[in-house]
Amino acid sequence: LQIIMFKANKHRIENHIESLARFTSTPGHGATRLSYSKEDAAARHYIKQEMNNLGLVVREDAVGNIYGRMEGALKNAPAVIIGSHFDSVPNGGSFDGPAGIVTGLEVVALFRDYGFEPQYPLEVIAMIEEEGSRFGGGVLGSRMIAGQITLVDLNEMKDNTGLSAAEAMEKMGFNAAEIGSAQRTGKDVKAFLELHIEQGPLLEAAAQDVGIVEMIVGMTEIRITVKGKSGHAGTTPMEGRADALAGAVSILKELPGMVLDEPDRPVLTVGKLNVLPNGANVIPNQVTFTVDIRSAHSDTIQRILQKIEQLVADVKIPGISFSTEELLYAEPVEMSADIQTLLIENCEKLGLRYRKMVSGAGHDAMIFADFTETGLIFVPSKDGISHTPEEWTDYAQLQKGIEVAFETIVQLTEAKEKSSNTETY
Numbered sequence: 475l476q477i478i479m480f481k482a483n484k485h486r487i488e489n490h491i492e493s494l495a496r497f498t499s500t501p502g503h504g505a506t507r508l509s510y511s512k513e514d515a516a517a518r519h520y521i522k523q524e525m526n527n528l529g530l531v532v533r534e535d536a537v538g539n540i541y542g543r544m545e546g547a548l549k550n551a552p553a554v555i556i557g558s559h560f561d562s563v564p565n566g567g568s569f570d571g572p573a574g575i576v577t578g579l580e581v582v583a584l585f586r587d588y589g590f591e592p593q594y595p596l597e598v599i600a601m602i603e604e605e606g607s608r609f610g611g612g613v614l615g616s617r618m619i620a621g622q623i624t625l626v627d628l629n630e631m632k633d634n635t636g637l638s639a640a641e642a643m644e645k646m647g648f649n650a651a652e653i654g655s656a657q658r659t660g661k662d663v664k665a666f667l668e669l670h671i672e673q674g675p676l677l678e679a680a681a682q683d684v685g686i687v688e689m690i691v692g693m694t695e696i697r698i699t700v701k702g703k704s705g706h707a708g709t710t711p712m713e714g715r716a717d718a719l720a721g722a723v724s725i726l727k728e729l730p731g732m733v734l735d736e737p738d739r740p741v742l743t744v745g746k747l748n749v750l751p752n753g754a755n756v757i758p759n760q761v762t763f764t765v766d767i768r769s770a771h772s773d774t775i776q777r778i779l780q781k782i783e784q785l786v787a788d789v790k791i792p793g794i795s796f797s798t799e800e801l802l803y804a805e806p807v808e809m810s811a812d813i814q815t816l817l818i819e820n821c822e823k824l825g826l827r828y829r830k831m832v833s834g835a836g837h838d839a840m841i842f843a844d845f846t847e848t849g850l851i852f853v854p855s856k857d858g859i860s861h862t863p864e865e866w867t868d869y870a871q872l873q874k875g876i877e878v879a880f881e882t883i884v885q886l887t888e889a890k891e892k893s894s895n896t897e898t899y
């Protein structure tokens with residue numbers, strides 16, 4: 475029995491990752507690449523150029539997601555899509571997002587190297603605003619593809635300078651009003667596959683090469699705004715102050731305890747907090763902060779949201795008011811059982827160690843799963859860390875994950891080798 479191993483090219487992989495890592499507004503302090511920023515534009519140029527070099531037909535949808543398409547033998551057949559996002563968190567790492575895009579580029583390069591021709595068309599995708607670092611919420615590129623976002627939403631989502639997502643798109647030559655044309659459905663998408671770094675410690679600790687994701691936890695992101703009354707820090711008596719930060723603290727200090735007594739170990743994070751007018755000698759009149767809650771069980775998330783609602787209602791400080799907005803709500807979602815089976819078969823064929831696992835991180839795959847067969851592959855993260863400049867995955871590990879992705883994409887596109895005399899047995 476002779477198994478032909480199609481080896482991915484580690485140098486190409488490393489070169490792509492290192493090249494994309496250079497497009498950051500914080501050089502030396504990790505990847506900071508916000509959607510529609512000049513760093514986005516530089517990364518976009520690189521990605522499109524590499525797609526062109528691979529002979530792909532390159533296009534950008536109305537809202538800035540990038541596609542590189544390889545036609546298949548079957549005309550008008552739904553496409554298999556592979557890719558991830560190219561925006562980052564502030565001061566993030568080089569692999570979160572780009573690892574999945576580089577996987578798409580390398581899979582196509584392997585199709586070219588080994589003479590594979592897909593029956594179903596193959597599309598590499600690079601999506602915007604998965605992290606939500608600029609406009610909040612997250613998975614925005616994929617939610618627009620899934621038809622879950624309207625033009626009204628894009629006019630309402632603002633960055634911290636008050637610019638809306640629609641205006642930011644327009645500045646880069648995209649057109650939020652055409653958002654409908656960005657939608658994909660199960661009719662024109664046969665499957666979606668994403669490779670991502672694990673962003674946790676399990677694979678490295680168990681010396682396993684690949685994580686096969688069964689399910690992505692549910693998550694919600696809310697933004698709470700606390701309004702009070704500004705005033706002079708020196709001449710305003712403590713009694714009767716409507717100090718917005720004091721109001722916010724009365725909520726913030728209760729939040730961690732809310733999840734600790736939940737049986738299924740949900741997580742809650744306050745990652746963003748803004749104080750206005752942010753003067754050391756001015757009583758704050760407005761504080762906004764985000765609350766990110768995740769659990770494998772949506773009833774747990776609902777219960778925590780109700781507890782927060784009650785907590786806010788119970789705060790009785792004269793002159794202090796609260797408002798809450800939901801920026802994202804995603805149910806826990808299962809990955810395709812069929813694709814998981816293919817991934818297991820391919821890991822075994824390649825002699826790789828693997829585990830099935832739950833993803834505590836959100837990914838574009840959780841949105842694609844709403845309308846097409848979706849698979850998510852993890853590769854190990856050094857020390858389990860991510861969303862920091864120290865984020866790292868050995869290129870040899872990334873190469874193994876890409877080889878699993880290649881085998882799986884060959885199956886999903888029902889690709890055939892050009893010369894028939896190199897049958898795999």
Ligand code: HGY
Pocket residue numbers: 604605612834835836837
């Ligand atoms: O927040 C997340 O889980 C992902 O990194 N956007």
Ligand code: MN
Pocket residue numbers: 559570571604670837
């Ligand atoms: Mn990511």
Ligand code: MN
Pocket residue numbers: 563570605861
């Ligand atoms: Mn991330």
